[in-house]
Amino acid sequence: MQVRLPFRRTRATLLTGALLLPLLATGAGCAATTPPTDRSAATPEHPALAPQAAPAPARPLHAAVGQAAAEEQSGTRLAAQRHTGELQAAEAARQAAEAARQAAEAARRALETARHWGLATAPLAAPAKPAERPELTPQPGVSVRSGLPLVYRVPTDRQVVFLTVDDGAVKDTEFSRMAQELGVPFTAFVSGYLARGGYDYFRALQEQGVRVNNHTVNHKDLRRLDEAHQRREICDQQDELEQELGTRPVLFRPPYGEFTDATLRAAASCGITAVAIWNEEAFPDRIEYRYADQRLHPGDIILTHFLGPAQWHGATMADMLRRVIRTATDQGFALARLDDYLGRD
Numbered sequence: 001m002q003v004r005l006p007f008r009r010t011r012a013t014l015l016t017g018a019l020l021l022p023l024l025a026t027g028a029g030c031a032a033t034t035p036p037t038d039r040s041a042a043t044p045e046h047p048a049l050a051p052q053a054a055p056a057p058a059r060p061l062h063a064a065v066g067q068a069a070a071e072e073q074s075g076t077r078l079a080a081q082r083h084t085g086e087l088q089a090a091e092a093a094r095q096a097a098e099a100a101r102q103a104a105e106a107a108r109r110a111l112e113t114a115r116h117w118g119l120a121t122a123p124l125a126a127p128a129k130p131a132e133r134p135e136l137t138p139q140p141g142v143s144v145r146s147g148l149p150l151v152y153r154v155p156t157d158r159q160v161v162f163l164t165v166d167d168g169a170v171k172d173t174e175f176s177r178m179a180q181e182l183g184v185p186f187t188a189f190v191s192g193y194l195a196r197g198g199y200d201y202f203r204a205l206q207e208q209g210v211r212v213n214n215h216t217v218n219h220k221d222l223r224r225l226d227e228a229h230q231r232r233e234i235c236d237q238q239d240e241l242e243q244e245l246g247t248r249p250v251l252f253r254p255p256y257g258e259f260t261d262a263t264l265r266a267a268a269s270c271g272i273t274a275v276a277i278w279n280e281e282a283f284p285d286r287i288e289y290r291y292a293d294q295r296l297h298p299g300d301i302i303l304t305h306f307l308g309p310a311q312w313h314g315a316t317m318a319d320m321l322r323r324v325i326r327t328a329t330d331q332g333f334a335l336a337r338l339d340d341y342l343g344r345d
């Protein structure tokens with residue numbers, strides 16, 4: 001028993017090879033496993049066999065198997081890496097093709113929408129809102145009076161202009177739907193006496209991302225009013241807009257673009273942080289420029305009004321918006337959201 005034991009171990013090892021090795025290594029219950037007491041008893045009587053009695057014979061084989069396994073593993077790993085690389089390249093190509101397909105589809109839809117609204121091309125898409133709003137220190141397009149910046153042109157190098165719509169007399173849902181479908185942003189400056197009774201329209205505008213800002217309660221020429229009266233015109237409209245729309249404006253536009261230092265002090269006293277003026281005015285049939293070169297400039301603010309056929313000889317706000325979009329697109333400008341640059345989110 002003691003003599004045959006190593007042979008049995010060797011034979012068993014050779015015969016079963018790698019299959020058995022894991023079992024031996026783990027010491028699982030097996031007939032070939034030699035109890036340590038047997039091995040120590042065998043050594044003195046059969047020295048030649050003694051080394052074989054130890055687990056040593058398994059080692060070279062184990063090493064060989066291990067090396068083969070390692071090589072196989074290494075080869076498999078390389079193949080797997082190649083395979084993974086190929087898969088990643090194929091996935092990247094698939095994603096690029098999908099992105100191109102989606103972009104083409106979006107462009108097709110944009111063109112379809114533009115044609116639906118009577119435009120030959122889709123408006124240029126505005127870049128993402130700037131990470132930080134421009135600082136409104138004195139510079140071309142911006143002056144500061146009584147602590148409040150007056151913005152005639154937004155400081156930006158981007159090819160963007162801003163559409164602003166004033167007063168609030170005509171509440172044209174075709175216009176708001178057109179702007180929304182075309183993805184064209186605008187900002188409203190509303191007078192209370194015109195908006196009252198129709199704030200639902202402005203609430204809907206706000207829901208589509210349009211900020212409704214302050215244009216006084218009664219649309220008076222503020223230069224003719226004393227400071228206390230001006231404060232009522234401006235600050236009461238702040239309260240009214242906050243009450244009706246849930247948001248207190250930070251942008252103000254004086255009626256007719258006319259103001260005094262008292263106007264600016266009054267506006268600053270009730271939450272206004274900037275006064276937005278303009279450099280172009282849009283009508284359904286034309287754009288009026290304040291520049292000699294009769295062109296748009298980066299950061300320009302365009303004024304128009306909530307008006308309709310009665311004031312525009314039968315033309316509508318949709319006609320006015322078409323005029324603005326065509327003009328901006330022809331000159332390489334996108335319409336951007338004024339509030340992203342001057343106001344609040």
Ligand SMILES: [Zn+2]
Nearest residue numbers: 166167255256
């Ligand atoms: Zn006005």
